[in-house]
Amino acid sequence: MTHTTTTVDALYTAARELAHLYPRLTQLIHEETNHWTDPDSPKRRATTYGAPWNTPAGELAHNIHTQVRRYETALNIRLFGSAKYRGTSDALTVQAFNRLAVLIDHAHTQHIDSTDVTDAEQLLLAWPRQIRLMLDEPKPGEEPWTKAPGNLCCPHCDRRLELQPGWQHDPEAADVVCRRCKDENGEWLRWVPGTWLLVLQQPA
Known part of the structure; x- marks a missing residue:
């Protein structure tokens, strides 16, 4: 993907959009899908934990949550030789969006040719559209075929x-x-x- 001023602006715009869209996506995941009571437990404790990605919204949120951390780590290592662990909270996921945009921009400035950079850029630009479609709020031209x-x-x-x-x-x-x-x-x-x-x- 050609790195232009328009592309750079699109990266930071996507990160800002995700800061608002991602929390709304996670709200679509019902709390009861994350755990349920074991009927065989004497005290009926919630001993079994389900996968929130069993629903379309949960699956999308889980994929974004995982991928943004994966590419943030990969680009930090490529650019700076090390990466810090980022926790799993939604607030930290939002921070990762902003950080990923900065890392992609920096990688292009350093003329780093890597599939990690290309893939991260494509995902960051695609996630807002995917969430808007899940929220049934597509922008003109984003409606699915x-x-x-x-x-x-x-x-x-x-x-x-x-x-x-x-x-x-x-x-x-x-x-x-x-x-x-x-x-x-x-x-x-x-x-x-x-x-x-x-x-x-x-x-x-």
Whole structure:
């Protein structure tokens, strides 16, 4: 990824967004998913602890929590030869977002070419969007695409065809699109709605 002023600004913007979004994501994880009472325990103590990543929100939060620490440690070692342990609290996770942005910026300034730098940058920029989608608050252009029903695939590249965001509001006007193949005008190949509506009407 080319390191420009725009990219640097995007890194720090992502870190600031995550400071607000990540705590909201963790609030989606119900407390009761983290532990439950063992019915065989004489005192019915909470002797078994579950995985909060059993839910989509929990899984996303756990992955972010783990990855931000992994890359913060990796970049600290690469840049400074050592890294301090960062605790597991949500507040410290937020601090790690800010620190990771600084480390990525510093690594680019030092012209360090490493997959750790590239991967960390891509993740930091992607996490706000992923959380917004989980919160059902996507920004314009972040709305997810939907796989076309019936496993419809492009006849040219065999990639699954998709329905554009917002297709639910007017399904009879929703083309199916291949986001890999383009026509002579440089536009994605698309097929009329009847292509996928017919699939829904066919008997199973």
